[in-house]
Amino acid sequence: MRPMPITRKQATRLIKRLPVNRSVSTASRTGSRVTRMAKAIVKAPSVPAGVDLLKKEKNVGSSYDTDWARSYPARVARVLILNGVLKPIIDLLATPTIHGTDRLADLEGPAIFAANHHSHADTPLMMTAIPEPWRNRLFIGAAADYWFTNRVTSPISALVIGAIPVERTKVSRKAIDQSLELLADEWSMLIFPEGARSPDGWARPFTSGAAFLSSHSGVPVVPVFLQGTNKVLPKGRNIPRPAATTVVFGSPMYANEGEDSRAFAARIQEAVAALGDESATDWWQARRNAASDTTPSLDGPDAVSWRRSWARTSKAKGQRRSWPKV
Amino acid sequence: MPRPGFVLDVDRSTPPILFHHGEGFRLEKLPPGRSRVIYPAEPIEALKNPDGAIRDALVNPIGDSEPLTALLKPGMKLTIAFDDISLPLPPMKRPDIRQRVIEAVLELAAAAGVDDVMLIAALALHRRMTEDELRHAVGDRVYDAFAPQGLLVNHDAEDPDNLLFIGETEKGEEVEINKRAAESDLIIYVNINLVSMDGGWKSTATGLASYRSLRHHHNPQTMRHSKSFMDQHKSELHSANWRMGKVLRDSGVKVFQIETTMNNNVFGTEGPMSVLQKREWEWSLKDRVTVAGMKTALDHMPQRTRRSIFNSWQAPHAMTSVQAGEVEAVHKLTTENVYAQHLVQVEGQTDILTMGLPYISPYNVNSILNPILVACLGLGYFFNLYRGRPPVREGGVVIMSHPTPWEFHPVHHPSYIDFFDQVLTQTHDPVVMSEQFEKSFAEDEWYRHLYRTSYAYHGVHPFYMWYWCSHALEHVGQVIIVGGDVRAVRRLGFKPASTLQDALEMASDVVGRDATITHLHNPPILMADVS
Numbered sequence: 001m002r003p004m005p006i007t008r009k010q011a012t013r014l015i016k017r018l019p020v021n022r023s024v025s026t027a028s029r030t031g032s033r034v035t036r037m038a039k040a041i042v043k044a045p046s047v048p049a050g051v052d053l054l055k056k057e058k059n060v061g062s063s064y065d066t067d068w069a070r071s072y073p074a075r076v077a078r079v080l081i082l083n084g085v086l087k088p089i090i091d092l093l094a095t096p097t098i099h100g101t102d103r104l105a106d107l108e109g110p111a112i113f114a115a116n117h118h119s120h121a122d123t124p125l126m127m128t129a130i131p132e133p134w135r136n137r138l139f140i141g142a143a144a145d146y147w148f149t150n151r152v153t154s155p156i157s158a159l160v161i162g163a164i165p166v167e168r169t170k171v172s173r174k175a176i177d178q179s180l181e182l183l184a185d186e187w188s189m190l191i192f193p194e195g196a197r198s199p200d201g202w203a204r205p206f207t208s209g210a211a212f213l214s215s216h217s218g219v220p221v222v223p224v225f226l227q228g229t230n231k232v233l234p235k236g237r238n239i240p241r242p243a244a245t246t247v248v249f250g251s252p253m254y255a256n257e258g259e260d261s262r263a264f265a266a267r268i269q270e271a272v273a274a275l276g277d278e279s280a281t282d283w284w285q286a287r288r289n290a291a292s293d294t295t296p297s298l299d300g301p302d303a304v305s306w307r308r309s310w311a312r313t314s315k316a317k318g319q320r321r322s323w324p325k326v
Numbered sequence: 327m328p329r330p331g332f333v334l335d336v337d338r339s340t341p342p343i344l345f346h347h348g349e350g351f352r353l354e355k356l357p358p359g360r361s362r363v364i365y366p367a368e369p370i371e372a373l374k375n376p377d378g379a380i381r382d383a384l385v386n387p388i389g390d391s392e393p394l395t396a397l398l399k400p401g402m403k404l405t406i407a408f409d410d411i412s413l414p415l416p417p418m419k420r421p422d423i424r425q426r427v428i429e430a431v432l433e434l435a436a437a438a439g440v441d442d443v444m445l446i447a448a449l450a451l452h453r454r455m456t457e458d459e460l461r462h463a464v465g466d467r468v469y470d471a472f473a474p475q476g477l478l479v480n481h482d483a484e485d486p487d488n489l490l491f492i493g494e495t496e497k498g499e500e501v502e503i504n505k506r507a508a509e510s511d512l513i514i515y516v517n518i519n520l521v522s523m524d525g526g527w528k529s530t531a532t533g534l535a536s537y538r539s540l541r542h543h544h545n546p547q548t549m550r551h552s553k554s555f556m557d558q559h560k561s562e563l564h565s566a567n568w569r570m571g572k573v574l575r576d577s578g579v580k581v582f583q584i585e586t587t588m589n590n591n592v593f594g595t596e597g598p599m600s601v602l603q604k605r606e607w608e609w610s611l612k613d614r615v616t617v618a619g620m621k622t623a624l625d626h627m628p629q630r631t632r633r634s635i636f637n638s639w640q641a642p643h644a645m646t647s648v649q650a651g652e653v654e655a656v657h658k659l660t661t662e663n664v665y666a667q668h669l670v671q672v673e674g675q676t677d678i679l680t681m682g683l684p685y686i687s688p689y690n691v692n693s694i695l696n697p698i699l700v701a702c703l704g705l706g707y708f709f710n711l712y713r714g715r716p717p718v719r720e721g722g723v724v725i726m727s728h729p730t731p732w733e734f735h736p737v738h739h740p741s742y743i744d745f746f747d748q749v750l751t752q753t754h755d756p757v758v759m760s761e762q763f764e765k766s767f768a769e770d771e772w773y774r775h776l777y778r779t780s781y782a783y784h785g786v787h788p789f790y791m792w793y794w795c796s797h798a799l800e801h802v803g804q805v806i807i808v809g810g811d812v813r814a815v816r817r818l819g820f821k822p823a824s825t826l827q828d829a830l831e832m833a834s835d836v837v838g839r840d841a842t843i844t845h846l847h848n849p850p851i852l853m854a855d856v857s
Contacts, residue, residue: 099467102425102466105419105421106376106377251377282470282471283429283470283471284432284472287437288436288439290436291436292439
């Protein structure tokens with residue numbers, strides 16, 4: 001037999017040095033078949049040159065579809081998360097005192113719960129404070145550019161807090177239409193009409209979203225006053241700290257005949273302010289203040305920041321004055 | 327559409343009938359052919375918007391009265407009096423009707439700039455209400471706004487500094503009521519008219535009165551001439567209160583009366599208790615299992631546990647009407663609305679009247695139904711729930727079903743214990759006991775102290791409970807209690823029986839073997855309109 005020009009060992013070494021075969025030989029040496037398959041699944045295929053990819057429909061942000069989060073299994077999961085995780089945490093951190101649920105005794109069907117907004121703690125606090133049966137069929141209008149930014153936060157927001165995305169940066173009817181559909185389907189809504197958390201503890205002017213939805217759906221608005229959550233998790237902080245909170249539910253409100261959404265929104269804001277007064281003083285004093293048009297406003301004095309902070313910390317009973325942090 | 331009350335003639339196919347028996351039940355087969363059962367009407371429809379109806383009533387008063395908005399003025403002295411823990415029965419689920427009405431009144435008072443406001447629980451000689459009970463009645467908002475400042479108080483019928491003698495009626499009855507109320511520019515009285523006896527001038531003239539004033543109509547003579555005290559036009563109790571009301575009105579005391587009625591939805595339409603509100607032949611398999619389960623469980627529970635279960639029950643009563651304005655005009659309309667729920671037409675009287683007594687009466691809310699209260703509930707309240715003639719003929723027999731335990735609440739009913747030991751061992755005659763014993767109990771300093779500072783009924787209260795039975799005791803030939811504590815029943819002067827059959831056998835000695843039997847299927851409350 002004629003001898004080979006090079007030995008088998010030399011041939012193997014030569015093959016390994018050829019650039020064209022390097023990846024194949026490395027893969028065969030470094031991974032099992034399963035690993036290779038997994039990698040093939042995870043790794044996106046390369047795009048041939050000169051081929052235009054189809055534009056993929058975005059499924060985050062305001063386009064995120066939350067219908068699945070209102071299916072029966074998702075609702076069961078949400079109840080378990082709410083009672084098993086969120087409620088114990090809220091009870092520990094916020095120790096809420098809840099007033100005024102008796103005002104909902106005659107309320108049948110869904111409601112739009114409209115609360116002032118200080119903190120991210122407001123949402124779980126409200127979700128545990130809203131009484132049954134509204135608590136079990138509740139959705140929340142949440143900022144699409146904050147809660148639905150990617151494929152991880154979107155399903156979490158939809159599942160845990162029952163959120164639907166609301167566009168804050170541009171005009172969109174999608175959230176309004178979806179909210180009206182859900183209200184018609186006997187779902188209740190939690191909404192923070194200020195649109196964003198208060199930066200200094202005073203409320204921002206109420207937008208007309210809740211009022212608009214109520215006028216167009218016939219579902220009443222329940223004004224809710226929240227206090228203390230800005231201490232649990234103020235804007236700008238990520239680590240909560242324990243503090244006492246108060247939730248005061250008001251009487252259901254309907255739009256008056258011919259009343260536009262802005263006027264109704266202003267009335268909702270006044271009702272929340274009156275509940276705040278009731279919380280700071282007592283119900284009788286709050287009614288007298290409301291009658292004499294001297295209910296302290298929710299949005300605080302028109303003054304520089306330190307004076308607003310000064311005024312806020314002095315109005316609640318038993319609170320120490322504090323200088324604003326600089 | 328709720329079905330009206332009716333009378334069922336018992337035949338062989340009639341199932342066993344439910345008898346309330348304290349904190350439990352009995353199922354009794356009534357003899358066919360000579361028995362009938364009076365069933366209450368189903369709960370009538372509630373007001374769709376009770377708060378709206380209240381606001382509407384306040385600004386559109388009945389009778390010779392201005393709207394409340396016109397009566398409220400800055401600088402005035404306003405007193406809001408309201409019914410105490412004895413109403414409604416059982417206590418209702420929150421929000422209580424009193425809370426709804428008082429909040430609506432205070433809204434108007436705040437808008438009118440009224441500063442001087444005081445709230446008084448008009449409890450006459452009943453025990454003081456606890457903080458929890460007051461909170462339940464008026465709501466947390468009102469309680470927190472007024473009680474810490476001492477502006478929400480229990481009426482004290484023994485406080486000489488806070489009582490005002492107003493005058494005497496033409497029959498010499500002294501009228502003395504709460505001084506703060508009497509000196510106010512306006513009294514607003516908030517009623518819950520559970521039965522037709524409640525409301526009218528009885529609210530102010532009794533609820534805010536002193537012992538000196540109350541003794542003129544809380545006595546055996548008045549009660550024997552009230553046939554019945556649930557029928558205002560044949561009630562001497564009401565006549566006396568109306569005379570006192572005239573004295574109040576003539577002296578310048580201004581009352582704005584608010585009366586409310588409620589349906590008899592006592593046990594609800596859902597849950598295990600709802601079966602108690604259904605007619606026995608309509609019990610489903612689930613209902614029958616529920617009754618069997620409840621009865622078995624209750625029969626094996628300690629008395630204390632049973633009592634705490636029943637005392638925690640809050641009824642889903644709902645408001646059916648609200649009237650406001652001048653006292654008599656308001657009460658007339660209210661009474662019609664009460665009758666719309668309670669009246670059941672009944673033809674003729676019976677020889678034997680049977681009744682199953684429940685766990686609760688006006689005087690043992692969150693407490694114990696002691697033997698004296700058992701007698702009062704059966705012979706005072708249930709017996710008197712009639713218009714026209716008593717359902718049982720004169721000389722007939724009343725058979726009541728109740729365990730009648732020899733048990734008293736030591737805090738709520740201290741004078742009852744002594745009444746049971748010292749008075750009922752001497753006499754059962756209301757007239758004799760009023761002459762020989764009442765004064766010493768009424769003026770006892772220890773009972774007075776407990777009434778004013780603890781949570782005790784007034785010393786004279788057990789006498790009033792016995793007087794409440796006066797009409798029945800005079801009318802019937804025999805009273806038998808089924809399933810009661812034998813010694814306690816005998817102390818009351820009644821006959822004990824182990825079973826209903828035994829009781830019927832004993833009754834036959836008085837009314838004969840073929841006596842007719844009528845059973846009051848109460849609660850829910852009914853009132854027999856006997857022709």
